[in-house]
Amino acid sequence: MATRRMKVLQVLPALSGGGVERGTLEVAAALVAAGHHSMVMSEGGSMVPELERSGSEHLAWPIGRKSLWTLGLVPRLRHWLRSHPIDILHVRSRLPAWIVHLTLRGLAAEHRPHLVSTVHGLYSVGRYSEIMCHGERIIAVSHTVEHYLRAHYPNLDPARIRVIPRGVRTAEFPFGYQPDKAWWEAWYKQYPALRERFVLTLPGRITRLKGHHDFLELLHRLRIAGLPVYGLIVGGEHPRRQRYARELRERVRKLKLGSHLCFTGQRNDMREIYAASDIVFSLSRKPESFGRTTLEALSIGTPVIGYDHGGVGEILTELFPKGLVPLGDLAELCTRVSAYYQSSPQAPEQHHYRLDDMLTSTLGLYEELMS
Numbered sequence: 001m002a003t004r005r006m007k008v009l010q011v012l013p014a015l016s017g018g019g020v021e022r023g024t025l026e027v028a029a030a031l032v033a034a035g036h037h038s039m040v041m042s043e044g045g046s047m048v049p050e051l052e053r054s055g056s057e058h059l060a061w062p063i064g065r066k067s068l069w070t071l072g073l074v075p076r077l078r079h080w081l082r083s084h085p086i087d088i089l090h091v092r093s094r095l096p097a098w099i100v101h102l103t104l105r106g107l108a109a110e111h112r113p114h115l116v117s118t119v120h121g122l123y124s125v126g127r128y129s130e131i132m133c134h135g136e137r138i139i140a141v142s143h144t145v146e147h148y149l150r151a152h153y154p155n156l157d158p159a160r161i162r163v164i165p166r167g168v169r170t171a172e173f174p175f176g177y178q179p180d181k182a183w184w185e186a187w188y189k190q191y192p193a194l195r196e197r198f199v200l201t202l203p204g205r206i207t208r209l210k211g212h213h214d215f216l217e218l219l220h221r222l223r224i225a226g227l228p229v230y231g232l233i234v235g236g237e238h239p240r241r242q243r244y245a246r247e248l249r250e251r252v253r254k255l256k257l258g259s260h261l262c263f264t265g266q267r268n269d270m271r272e273i274y275a276a277s278d279i280v281f282s283l284s285r286k287p288e289s290f291g292r293t294t295l296e297a298l299s300i301g302t303p304v305i306g307y308d309h310g311g312v313g314e315i316l317t318e319l320f321p322k323g324l325v326p327l328g329d330l331a332e333l334c335t336r337v338s339a340y341y342q343s344s345p346q347a348p349e350q351h352h353y354r355l356d357d358m359l360t361s362t363l364g365l366y367e368e369l370m371s
Contacts, residue, residue: 006366007037007085009113011100012092013064016045017236017266018205019292020092020120023166023358027090029054030359039086041096063096070099077103082111088366089113092120097131114369119145121289122310125152137365139164141290142311148289162365166290167358172271173299175349179272187276191262194276197230198341201277203270203293205235206245206263211283211307213251214330220255221334227341229260234273236266274302279340282306285328291315301347305336319348 008031015021024040025047031038032055040051041059048058063073077099089104091097097117104112117135122145132138133149133156140146140163149156179187188195200219204210212233219231237245245263252261267273270293274280280297282288287310294304294312298319306312308324316323322345325332 005036006087008088009039009041009086010090011041011096014043014045015047021047025051027362028056030363032056063099064093073099074102078107086113087370088116090116092118094129094131101131101134122148122287136369137162141166142314144311144314145289164358164361165353166292167353167355168296168299169355173296175301177275177300179275183272194230197228199230199277200279201232201234202281203234206237206241208244209284209286211285212248214283216251216255217330218333219257222337223260231261232264234264234267274300277302280304282312288312295353298347303344303347319351
């Protein structure tokens with residue numbers, strides 16, 4: 001435990017869903033549970049009520065808005081920090097990190113909090129992204145991110161990097177989990193075509209990053225081969241990405257997959273959907289920094305197939321190497337699914353990617369800076 005109560009402010013663009021946002025709420029709740037003062041600064045979003053219910057304070061600032069007007073927040077934030085002294089300022093995104101950097105540069109030493117940054121992504125290399133290396137400590141969410149930082153920013157002192165992998169709450173995603181009868185009845189009522197099908201699920205928001213085109217082509221080839229597969233694309237559509245969503249639906253029409261695929265939209269029952277799936281996929285053509293959905297699915301025992309790169313490749317190599325497929329190898333994807341259809345391999349019952357470990361390490365890092 002820290003020797004005194006810490007005041008911690010986490011900063012990110014918004015609280016509208018996603019892995020970065022979920023991790024922010026998890027750390028905030030852990031801070032409150034440990035007796036500390038937790039604050040989060042963002043433009044807001046659907047997750048704010050949950051944040052506040054857990055005992056944290058939300059500061060509604062448009063600090064992630066991509067506009068020159070956002071620079072006007074610098075003097076305002078500088079004044080706020082003078083009148084609201086905090087111990088730890090934790091930035092989780094590049095634009096907010098720049099606003100914080102400009103703010104602290106004009107702040108007297110006695111008003112400056114300790115600065116922590118978390119590198120959640122494999123950002124484009126350059127000065128804009130390098131701002132995430134300015135923290136006293138830089139949290140890398142995987143060894144993949146650590147290698148990215150050391151390779152592209154050689155002047156960064158490796159001693160300032162801490163690898164703290166994301167984690168899942170094992171009580172929330174227990175091995176062997178099965179939904180209750182009421183959930184199954186509602187599920188099949190909503191999606192009756194799923195009965196007696198081999199269900200393939202691609203989770204993630206509707207963005208080009210997530211590999212939807214490869215998933216559609218995989219379904220097409222498997223249908224031609226005669227396998228009774230049904231595809232689920234589970235994720236919300238951002239208003240700014242409706243053109244891409246229309247592109248995907250047009251591809252579904254051309255491949256004649258309409259009766260073999262469903263877009264579920266955003267769902268709040270991912271644990272149940274993982275359990276209802278025969279295979280979960282991770283098919284991003286660009287390496288991801290971690291692979292939260294991969295870990296969640298494996299945690300309850302559902303097999304995962306994913307491309308062998310980035311954080312997903314890192315998790316699969318360690319926990320489920322049978323799920324690794326070379327990047328972009330659609331023929332091997334088909335072969336692997338066909339093999340799983342005949343005999344599905346067992347996912348590991350134990351793993352060390354636990355949320356409690358992530359939270360303990362993060363709060364321990366804060367306390368290290370305080371000491």
